[in-house]
Amino acid sequence: MRTTSLFVLACLLLGAAAWADEETAPPLIGDVVNGGKLYRANCAVCHGYDGSGQGPAAKVLGKTRPADHRDGSVMNSLDDRLLFARIREGCRAAGCAATMPAFADLDTLETWDLVSFLRSLHLPLQSFFSLVDQYLVKRYTIGQLGPDEFREGQLERIQKFAGKVDPKDLQQTAFTLFRADPRRPSPELVPQEPRRLAELTKDNKLGYVFFMDFVDPRGARIPVGLALDPNFTITRLVAAGGDPGKANELNTRLEKFIGLGKRGDRPDFKTADKKDKVQASFDEAVRRLYVIAVEAANAYELEEKDRSWADGTF
16 A cells, blocks of 8 residues: 555656645645554644544643644644645644644655544545635624625624524634636645635635534534535535434434525525424524525625625625
8 A cells, every 4th residue: 555655646746847836745645544543643642532632631731722623614724735734844833823743753655644534533625515626714703894784784684594693603714615726636725815816716616615513402512514505505514523323313304404595595494394393493503504604605705796806796
């Protein structure tokens, strides 16, 4: 397997001229099994064997807590090259605030093995839109962006369709995914720079992804991943962690919402029959998630509209 990996790496390096501006090696599909061994040997002491960020050494780090590698919102905010850099160079060199040391003793192949294992701990963006090769990420606070009319309209729609919402749920990280250049070996996080943003077009937009908390009938918060196409139709809604058995049961109910929702339509989700009170509660909970996600997408599109390359249609 290692011989095969060396051959693949050589092929990638030969084709690296197209990506000469990249500072790190071209992404490689690593060995997840070996990556797991490396993770347990090097990372688990802080991040935990389950990736939760609650390893034995986490308590002595003070306010700087190790990252939860199961959190798709956090982990997908880093593309593979950034993960590679943080592993090899440590957080200080890679520009993050944590105290993670460098693991420069890992060779290139081992580092890509570790990156692949890290991706196995959470839902990667490719699991929502398989063709993604570029994406944007930005955190929005709904009701605090744009002109008064826009902000007031957002809060009115939240109140009308979602009811009372926890203020922290109005803060959402929006992932906007594009199919821009199929030659890219892995999805690239596009920086918020005018020149780079100008390279993206609305015609190449695949949709949006959000990592949110689903509140079940008992009041428990369960992380889920929600994907919307450009027309705000739900294309995937899936549990993003927790007990596998409970996740399977949850996903059976969440699958009923795929294909629902449309830009400009009322989010009147009715997937339950009259006797299924549990599914009826899911209708209400998913509607709340959907409305919040749509408003976060609207916040992105407001910025998109203001950019010279956008055509301004909603």
